[in-house]
Amino acid sequence: MPPHPEWTAAMFPDEVWEHVFSFLPSDADRNVAAASCHAWLRIERRSRRRVFVGNCYAVAPAVAVARFPEARAVEVKGKPHFADFDLVPGDWGGGADEWVAAMAEGWPQLEELRFKRMVVSDDCLEVIARSFRNFRVLGLAFCEGFSTAGLAAVAANCRNLRVLDLQENVIEDNCSHWLSHFPESFTSLVHLNIACLPGEVNVPVLERLVSRCTNLKTLKLNHAVPLEKLVILLRKAPQLVDLGTGRFSGEHHLDLYSKLESAFTGYKSLKSLSGTWEAVPAYLPAVYSVCEGLTSLNLSYATTQNPELIKLVSRCKSLQRLWVMDFIEDDGLAAVASSCKLLQELRVFPSDPYGPQPVSLTERGLVAISAGCPMLHSVLYFCNQMTNAALIAIALNRPNLTRFRLCIIEPQTPDYLTLQPLDAGFSAIVESCKDLRRLSVSGLLTDRVFKSIGAYADRLEMLSVAFAGDSDAGLHYILSGCKSLRKLEIRDCPFGDKPLLANAAKLETMRSLWMSSCSLTLGACKLLARKMPRLNVEIIDERRGASWDSRPDDCPVEKLYVYRTVAGPRSDTPSCVWTV
Amino acid sequence: MSPHLEHDYIGLSEVSSAAAGAGAGEGLKETELRLGLPGSESPERNEKVGVTLELLPKGFVSGAKRGFADAIDGSGKWVFSTGAGSEKEVGKKGGVAYGEHLGGGGGKEAAGQEKKAQAAKGSENDGAVAPAAKAQVVGWPPIRSYRKNTMAVNPLKNKEDGEAKQGPGCLYVKVSMDGAPYLRKVDLKTYKNYKDLSSSLEKMFSGFTIGQYGSHGIPNRDGLSESRLMDLLNGSEYVLTYEDKDGDWMLVGDVPWEMFTDSCRRLRIMKGSDAIGLAPRAMEKCKNRN
Numbered sequence: 127m128p129p130h131p132e133w134t135a136a137m138f139p140d141e142v143w144e145h146v147f148s149f150l151p152s153d154a155d156r157n158v159a160a161a162s163c164h165a166w167l168r169i170e171r172r173s174r175r176r177v178f179v180g181n182c183y184a185v186a187p188a189v190a191v192a193r194f195p196e197a198r199a200v201e202v203k204g205k206p207h208f209a210d211f212d213l214v215p216g217d218w219g220g221g222a223d224e225w226v227a228a229m230a231e232g233w234p235q236l237e238e239l240r241f242k243r244m245v246v247s248d249d250c251l252e253v254i255a256r257s258f259r260n261f262r263v264l265g266l267a268f269c270e271g272f273s274t275a276g277l278a279a280v281a282a283n284c285r286n287l288r289v290l291d292l293q294e295n296v297i298e299d300n301c302s303h304w305l306s307h308f309p310e311s312f313t314s315l316v317h318l319n320i321a322c323l324p325g326e327v328n329v330p331v332l333e334r335l336v337s338r339c340t341n342l343k344t345l346k347l348n349h350a351v352p353l354e355k356l357v358i359l360l361r362k363a364p365q366l367v368d369l370g371t372g373r374f375s376g377e378h379h380l381d382l383y384s385k386l387e388s389a390f391t392g393y394k395s396l397k398s399l400s401g402t403w404e405a406v407p408a409y410l411p412a413v414y415s416v417c418e419g420l421t422s423l424n425l426s427y428a429t430t431q432n433p434e435l436i437k438l439v440s441r442c443k444s445l446q447r448l449w450v451m452d453f454i455e456d457d458g459l460a461a462v463a464s465s466c467k468l469l470q471e472l473r474v475f476p477s478d479p480y481g482p483q484p485v486s487l488t489e490r491g492l493v494a495i496s497a498g499c500p501m502l503h504s505v506l507y508f509c510n511q512m513t514n515a516a517l518i519a520i521a522l523n524r525p526n527l528t529r530f531r532l533c534i535i536e537p538q539t540p541d542y543l544t545l546q547p548l549d550a551g552f553s554a555i556v557e558s559c560k561d562l563r564r565l566s567v568s569g570l571l572t573d574r575v576f577k578s579i580g581a582y583a584d585r586l587e588m589l590s591v592a593f594a595g596d597s598d599a600g601l602h603y604i605l606s607g608c609k610s611l612r613k614l615e616i617r618d619c620p621f622g623d624k625p626l627l628a629n630a631a632k633l634e635t636m637r638s639l640w641m642s643s644c645s646l647t648l649g650a651c652k653l654l655a656r657k658m659p660r661l662n663v664e665i666i667d668e669r670r671g672a673s674w675d676s677r678p679d680d681c682p683v684e685k686l687y688v689y690r691t692v693a694g695p696r697s698d699t700p701s702c703v704w705t706v
Numbered sequence: 707m708s709p710h711l712e713h714d715y716i717g718l719s720e721v722s723s724a725a726a727g728a729g730a731g732e733g734l735k736e737t738e739l740r741l742g743l744p745g746s747e748s749p750e751r752n753e754k755v756g757v758t759l760e761l762l763p764k765g766f767v768s769g770a771k772r773g774f775a776d777a778i779d780g781s782g783k784w785v786f787s788t789g790a791g792s793e794k795e796v797g798k799k800g801g802v803a804y805g806e807h808l809g810g811g812g813g814k815e816a817a818g819q820e821k822k823a824q825a826a827k828g829s830e831n832d833g834a835v836a837p838a839a840k841a842q843v844v845g846w847p848p849i850r851s852y853r854k855n856t857m858a859v860n861p862l863k864n865k866e867d868g869e870a871k872q873g874p875g876c877l878y879v880k881v882s883m884d885g886a887p888y889l890r891k892v893d894l895k896t897y898k899n900y901k902d903l904s905s906s907l908e909k910m911f912s913g914f915t916i917g918q919y920g921s922h923g924i925p926n927r928d929g930l931s932e933s934r935l936m937d938l939l940n941g942s943e944y945v946l947t948y949e950d951k952d953g954d955w956m957l958v959g960d961v962p963w964e965m966f967t968d969s970c971r972r973l974r975i976m977k978g979s980d981a982i983g984l985a986p987r988a989m990e991k992c993k994n995r996n
Contacts, residue, residue, distance in 0.1 A: 476847065592848075
């Protein structure tokens with residue numbers, strides 16, 4: 127009979143247990159350990175260094191900070207994923223102020239801070255800049271609410287900053303010389319990503335910064351840096367591993383091409399290349415010398431087309447990650463399938479989603495990749511047509527898929543050969559790919575596909591559904607199955623109150639549920655909220671009309687966001703949100 | 707795996723009544739759930755349930771109540787068993803049909819209406835799956851605004867031929883030449899390729915060329931202008947450049963003709979000594995292409 131944990135805990139000093147817990151691979155494992163007895167709870171929480179908060183409203187900032195007093199790194203996520211597609215009102219929430227205040231108070235030793243989809247003000251940045259002596263990493267992804275003035279404060283005060291990673295944020299440019307705020311004595315930068323910066327960049331200042339930060343490994347420039355300036359910067363930092371080139375176009379100089387080519391030839395360590403290329407084909411061969419060593423290539427903002435695009439990508443024999451526009455076409459993907467045998471992740475974005483469909487990118491390209499790239503496990507693919515046969519082939523070729531997101535651009539598009547729904551195809555995917563963690567479905571789909579998903583997708587953590595299903599059964603299949611489901615987001619499906627209420631308990635095992643343009647009513651939301659006190663049931667109503675208190679139970683609910691929380695209803699709801 | 711799938715398929719197709727549900731053993735459970743409490747669903751909904759899980763014979767679209775109107779065509783490939791022409795059925799599922807039921811979502815209804823309109827247009831396309839122009843549904847396809855905004859700045863290639871191109875029937879751009887006292891205008895749409903353009907420019911600016919050359923002391927060859935300008939252009943005395951949509955000055959000849967006409971705003975014949983010059987390779991490629 128195993129000894130009781132309380133006794134075992136007493137056998138060793140705390141430091142030993144902390145050391146043991148440091149081997150636990152995930153937060154989930156640490157949570158389980160912490161739940162087994164008070165002693166382990168105490169030891170674990172005092173030793174946790176990395177804190178991950180998947181939903182900023184799931185716990186009160188002060189509570190999280192107090193629970194893990196020795197945290198050194200934290201990541202907090204805010205808005206629901208569908209905020210990326212303008213489905214969430216701008217003032218919905220996700221403000222970072224309370225988090226930053228609590229961290230400044232309780233975590234003076236904090237070294238790393240990452241926010242995703244949150245509203246971060248310049249005030250937040252100022253507090254961050256002044257509160258953490260040992261601050262090293264600032265990552266802001268898909269955030270908004272701040273300006274280059276805030277960045278100036280960070281530059282001026284964070285003496286040991288290693289990483290400044292700004293990924294696709296909306297930033298106001300009111301302090302164009304913010305880079306000058308890095309003192310001359312500042313040399314610690316390892317990672318600088320300013321690709322999303324809207325304004326001009328002071329290139330001489332950047333040059334000096336790059337020169338003195340000799341450990342710089344990642345440099346991602348914005349659109350304002352033309353080719354001539356890029357060449358200068360490249361020469362200052364030949365040790366780069368990850369380069370974002372910015373626009374990759376500019377005025378013509380006599381020997382610009384040869385300068386560019388020789389700059390790239392010097393890049394022995396380059397592994398990752400990206401940029402918003404408006405590259406004229408003439409300049410592309412300048413980067414050929416680095417292609418062989420590249421493991422990551424992001425041309426998803428580049429207007430480069432075939433044949434130059436194929437020529438470039440085919441040379442990248444070591445490629446593990448490829449993000450590209452549909453300009454690559456089926457031919458290009460066939461070339462990738464035969465050249466890039468180490469490919470793990472493919473994303474293909476649409477160049478002209480609202481226009482007519484001239485691009486020859488079809489299901490054939492994806493099938494070719496699935497057949498030719500044995501290590502492929504992550505796919506994001508926008509296209510106009512699909513067949514069940516193609517999906518079945520992909521499923522059989524690649525049972526190792528972990529992420530599969532297919533977006534057939536026109537909603538409810540059936541198999542174009544048989545005119546059947548794509549149920550069989552997606553069913554094959556979930557049945558074959560046992561480790562599938564993320565799935566987005568599209569095209570014409572009936573409830574049957576959800577039956578398969580519910581039954582087979584045991585490891586599925588995130589599911590996105592749009593314009594699919596026939597009835598409540600669809601949602602019921604999902605919620606009553608999908609053992610590992612954490613996030614579910616649904617739009618424009620005929621799913622109603624019943625499956626939601628029948629599976630209310632399931633919602634507490636998940637991080638969040640989003641449902642918009644479905645068939646929900648106020649009455650059901652009220653019932654759900656009453657039944658499940660540890661869920662926040664938010665009705666989002668952009669028309670901000672009469673109070674929801676006074677509306678009848680059969681009043682339809684256009685947007686619903688439900689998430690588990692230990693913090694109770696939030697106090698910062700705007701007028702468009704009503705917590706039931 | 708596949709045997710199970712097939713069985714499911716077969717099991718469903720043999721079912722003639724909706725009440726039998728999705729699979730052999732689970733019919734009862736699903737029936738309960740699907741039909742739900744009487745009176746709590748709209749009449750519309752009950753209609754739909756009747757068609758829902760029935761797998762119609764090949765050639766029919768299941769869930770026909772969605773009313774994919776643009777697929778109605780003479781060949782009868784897609785058929786709607788309920789209310790094919792009714793206002794409520796046509797249009798995207800979350801749009802008109804549900805918009806009316808939900809009594810709101812003005813924006814959504816508008817989107818639904820738009821989709822109806824262009825879906826009707828699409829029906830003339832002989833069963834084509836996608837209509838010519840898409841109505842824009844909020845947040846669909848799921849592309850982040852950052853990506854949309856970034857791509858809006860970059861010129862995109864139009865692969866279709868000239869006649870299918872949208873836009874006005876002519877494309878006049880100013881042409882300036884260094885040293886010439888006044889500018890000219892040309893209609894880019896009247897040319898098919900760079901060769902046409904350059905020979906036209908030769909003719910237009912020959913007078914000035916001769917003049918410049920004359921002032922440097924090199925004898926004129928009277929009447930001859932075309933080949934002189936061509937010589938000059940090819941000999942790098944002059945460089946033909948253009949300003950694109952972004953305001954950048956580019957060398958003429960790098961990009962395919964269609965892309966050039968899409969993005970060209972004005973032309974400038976620069977003196978070689980003023981132009982900072984070209985990379986030899988780029989120059990060569992330009993020559994070869996022409």
